[in-house]
Amino acid sequence: MQEQYQPSAIEPAAQAKWDEARIFNVAEDTSKPKYYCLSMFPYPSGKLHMGHVRNYTIGDVLSRFKLLNGFNVMQPMGWDAFGMPAENAAMKNNVAPAAWTYDNIEYMKTQLKSLGFAIDWDREVATCTPEYYRWEQWLFTKLFEKDIVYRKNGTVNWDPVDQTVLANEQVIDGRGWRSGAIIEKREIPMYYFKITDYAEELLADLDKLEHWPEQVKTMQRNWIGKSRGMTVRFAVADDSKTGLEGDYAQFLQVYTTRPDTLMGATYVAVAAEHPLATAAAADVPQLQEFIAECKAGSVAEADMATMEKRGMPTGRYVINPLNGEELEVWIANYVLWGYGDGAVMAVPAHDERDFEFANKYGLPIKQVIAVGDNEFDATQWQDWYADKETGRLKNSGEFDGMDFQTAFDKIGEKLQSLNAGEPKTQYRLRDWGISRQRYWGCPIPIIHCESCGDVPVPEKDLPVVLPENVVPDGMGSPLAKMPEFYETECPCCGKPAKRETDTMDTFMESSWYFFRYMSPKFSDGMVAPEAADYWGSVDQYIGGIEHAILHLLYARFFTKLMRDEGLVKVDEPFERLLTQGMVVCETYFREGANGSKDWINPADVDVQTDEKGRPVSATLKADGQPVQIAGVEKMSKSKNNGVDPQELIEAYGADTARLFMMFAAPPEQSLEWSDSGVEGAHRFLRRLWRTVFEYLKQGGSVAAFSGSQEGLNKELKELRHKLHSTIAKVSDDYGRRQQFNTAIAAVMELLNQFDKTDTSGEQGRAVAQEVLEAVTRLLWPIVPHISEALWSELNGAKLWDAGWPQADEAALVKSEIEIMVQVNGKLRGKITVAADAPKDQIEAAALANEGAVKFMEGKQPKKVIVVPGRLVNIVV
Secondary structure, X not given: OOOOOOHHHHHHHHHHHHHHHOOOOOOOOOOOOEEEEEXXXXXXXXXXOHHHHHHHHHHHHHHHHHHXXXXXXXXXXXXXXXXXXXXXXXXXXXXXXXXXXXXXXXXHHHHHXXXXXXXXXXXXXXXXXXXXXXXXXXXXXXXXXXXXXXXXXXXXEEEOOOOEEEOHHHEEOOEEOOOOOEOEEEEEEEEEEOHHHHHHHHHHHHHHOOEOOHHHHHHHHHHHOEEEXXXXXXXXXXXXOOOOOHHHHOEEEEEEXXXXXXXXXXXXXXXXXXXXXXXXXXXXXXXXXXXXXXXXXXXXXXXXXXXXXXXXXXXEEEEOOOOOOEEEEEEEOOXXXXXXXXXXXXXXHHOHHHHHHHHHHOOOOOOOEEOOOOXXXXXXXXXXXXXXXXXXXXXXXXXXXXXXXXXXXXXXXXXXXXXXXXXXXXXXXXXXXXXXXXXXXXXXXXXXXXXXXXXXXXXXXXXXXXXXXXXXXXXXXXXXXOHHHHEEEOOOOOOEEEEOXXXXXXXXXXXXXXXXXXXXXXXXXXXXXXXXXXXXXXXXXXXXXXXXXXXXXXXXXXXXXXXXXXXXXXXXXXXXXXXXXXXXXXXXXXXXXXXXXXXEOHHHEEEEEOOOOOEEEEEEOOOOOEEEEEEEEEOOOOOOOOOOHHHHHHHHOHXXXXXXXXXXXXOOOOEXXXXXXXXXXXXXXXXXXXXXXXXXXXXXXXXXXXXXXXXXXXXXXHHHHHHXXXXXXXXXXXXXXXXXXXXXXXXXXXXXHHHHOOOOHHHHHHHHHHHHHHHHHHHOOOOHHHHHHHHHHHOOOOHHHHOOOXXXXXXXXXXXXXXXXXXXXXXXXXXXXXXXXXXXXXXXXXXXXXXXXXXXXOOOOOEEEEEOOOEEEEXX
């Protein structure tokens, strides 16, 4: 055994050993319990970042722990390879997105392999390959035939210069992020998935997910947004029907969760696209101008909450069905046409948004809810105005004095008797629009025929292959300019037809990839039936909290779609979910002449701290001049506070990176980067290596201790007690608690006691061998390379065949225990007694303790309190 710890030598050797034995390449095996561990797959951006390292190390720790415990473990890896970043890089570098993506995959795969992850690379998938997206297209066509996928017009952000659709986050202050052009709203045909058909099941099944964080389930519940409310129909006044047709000429329909406040409605507001708004603006230029401004605004709900609320009266009126009052219709920029009915009833007295709007435009405010003797002030909003728990109706005629639920029921009955409304359960969730006017995505398998309409591509003609030798120019979708792509024949009538040139939302690929891993080379469907039956759902899923809503919701939705197609038999994709915290680091900057911030990497900064180690000032190493400290933030390119994992691996080895990531913080909490913490992790590994080296130098390996410990001396019994207590704790930390920092700390404590114990002699060396063999297995999930090398030196067999160490129940029982002795509540000494010593013996030993005698000062004790197994308190 070499004397020095050299990760650059031992890590490639361990990886080669695993590859040769193919221990991470698995197949269905009914003789073992299965364990499917999955970390969210990465976007191939070019290089791994520390967030990736943390995420995949967590999954690897759990996978290796389960493998040693006899499970058939699958831990696959792939690439979420479609998306806008590839198009942007292609335009910047004049290279096809496909070439950029595949190059990145190769480099990042090399990085992942250097970290020693227990990945079954035979199962690798890249979502941009036709072999993968063929089956996504196949499912799309099946669901289109069932009307679960449908086509309708949707509102998008249109950049008139780049001639392309922009995502909401690409619109900055109303302008295109690339062109700077003022963005227009356009309605274009788009494809939608009827996720709303599954809203109730998606909501109800959250209760089945016992091992998901409550925070994530709450976020999903809020996103689905089930509410019980009332549909209310306001009749259109006779003189307000001009230009309206059908139902729109008869009534204006709204949905409200507060029908108890209906008597307090003083106006109604409609979206700019509502037919009533269009009719009212027909001969009114000011209204036309305002409608155009509203349409140019954001279509994102999040922006609605923060933007200035603006409106304009239409001069049209509707009638309150309960009291016959005429209410003016306003066009308001905060009402979304694509949400609900595109109209809301406004009750300024009991809704904060309506209150602000009414005060801004001088509209009536009518109180219809009272809470005790509270005074209502129409100029100042107070939280109790919206209270439905303790409020009672007033100024509401026959409904006065009723509480919320009574009023809800009675007003519902009244509206139904008038055919002016009825109770309704509604969801905030809207159908999922999956059309993207982009190139680098999965083509939508639809053919447009003038005679036959929208025709799904026949199964025999799938996949519709995306051309890969294309360099986008940012001016609209390249596919729409490629006759060789879109010109085709209708599969029904044979006439010339046009292929759909939109591609799918990239959330599509990540909504089912976990099933494809089960049989990635299966050529007859999305997943092989026998593989789906065996692997079922993912046992452990790991990823960032930022994916708590959309990705996880769409993955749950796709699982139910695939179940209903008979492809899988599970209702939910992920049994247990761990959302790891961010990796954060200090940030530093200097201000430029124009007020911009020039961010400086922490490695280029010297930091001065106070006596408590808190940073007080910083200087740039290059010139010694001050830089400003901006605090701790998530590692990112924009703040230049990232650490390249490759540099860390080259300097310290993969095991140091893995150990630091797992020791610095519990997995669900943010991890603050620390160079000293990295160095500390490396020191521990050097110490571990040296401990085994020194042990072997004294006489080589021996058979590990086993059997009865009756013949061992007290010190060796205590070491074995510590060893087996540590095995029990680490097993629980890895398995139930998933807290790896405390597992590492427990092993460190064990090694501290090992160093203090005399392990010379035949029995001593046998116990030492037992301890060191156990330590290498306890640490194998976290630092597998050094553990593999040390196990080879200690034992010579295959570590992965040795299994997880089991706690010896006999060693966990202590024959003697140490008890604290207090006098009047203050610690004055310690005594060692038999573990089963009776109370009178413990009292006698405590009263005879030298420290206790000294502080009793010859006084007789008033009382002696014995807390079994812990302490004795002598009261004098």
